[in-house]
Amino acid sequence: MHNLPIQPSRRALMISGVTLAVGALAQSTKTFTTPAPERVSIKPPKAPAAPRIARPNSRFDVEPKLLERALAALNRHSSAIRERDRIAIVDFDAPSSEPRLHFLDVVSGKATRMLVAHGSGSDPGHTGYLKTFSNAFGSNASSEGAFLTDDYYVGKHGRSQRLLGLDHTNNNALARAVVVHSAWYANDDMISAHGKLGRSQGCFAVGEDKLDDVFAFLGKGRMIYADRMGAA
Numbered sequence: 001m002h003n004l005p006i007q008p009s010r011r012a013l014m015i016s017g018v019t020l021a022v023g024a025l026a027q028s029t030k031t032f033t034t035p036a037p038e039r040v041s042i043k044p045p046k047a048p049a050a051p052r053i054a055r056p057n058s059r060f061d062v063e064p065k066l067l068e069r070a071l072a073a074l075n076r077h078s079s080a081i082r083e084r085d086r087i088a089i090v091d092f093d094a095p096s097s098e099p100r101l102h103f104l105d106v107v108s109g110k111a112t113r114m115l116v117a118h119g120s121g122s123d124p125g126h127t128g129y130l131k132t133f134s135n136a137f138g139s140n141a142s143s144e145g146a147f148l149t150d151d152y153y154v155g156k157h158g159r160s161q162r163l164l165g166l167d168h169t170n171n172n173a174l175a176r177a178v179v180v181h182s183a184w185y186a187n188d189d190m191i192s193a194h195g196k197l198g199r200s201q202g203c204f205a206v207g208e209d210k211l212d213d214v215f216a217f218l219g220k221g222r223m224i225y226a227d228r229m230g231a232a
Contacts, residue, residue: 062091062102063229070225073146077166080148083221088214090116090204090226092130092142096197101206103217114210117186118142119202128196130228135165135172140201143170143178147224150174152215157181157203159211163224170226180204180224182211 070089074081086105094100101116118130121141125131134141145167152161160181165173172178183205185198197205204224206214218224 062089063093065229066091066093066227069227070146070223073167073225074223077146077148077223080164080166081146081221081223083219084223086217086222088218088222088224090224092118092133092144092226092228093230095128097128097191097195101204114206114213115186115188115191115197117183117197117200117203117205120199121202123199126196126199133169134202135169135176137172137176142200142202142226143173144227145170145225147173147178147226149180149218149220149222149224151220155179155181157183157205159215161215161218161220163204176202178202178204180206180211180214180218182206182208184208186210 066089070087074084074087078084085107086103089102089104091100091102096115096117099113099115102111102113104111119134119140119142120126121134121139122130122132130142132141133144135143143165145165147170148164148166150162150164152159154160155177157179158181160179162179163173165171165178170178181203183198183200186200186205187207187209190197204226
């Protein structure tokens, strides 16, 4: 007798089909969980650091603490001062008979200086020394703080450059028309004739033959820092 393969019954086939269908359905409806996104740590941008200056040459003899203040101001106002390679510092502790307007190339350390006048309201007795600062309208005084060099124009003092005051001690500079310009009373020969310069109305007045040098060095968008370390 031959063993014939056993044929499953119709009922068994139906049950088997239903089982397979249910299993397939269960597999298709299986819930998948989306993995949580990976956390990415974003560091805030670093604030611009104060520029490293090359060692100034022997002609750059501004008081070290004044230089420190100037560089701190350059860093503090970095968002406004886009050109940070060269700066000017006015040391108003020095008399007007001394070249107290210092120009420093921050990158190379090269430095020069020249005479600059102060405002009559800062020295009512015309002693040659700045006594007080003022930011007030009509004071004719020099102001302290960081100034940003702006655009050029021709006014009552000839070619001039507007300044923007960046501190609360000089923020009226633009409205007061405190600018850089040249003047006869700031020429070098005033020292031999009178022992001091004449006075401005609060502007940074330089010698008539020095204005081109100032404009060429500073250009637009650089800082002039004016201050003094001595007591008022």
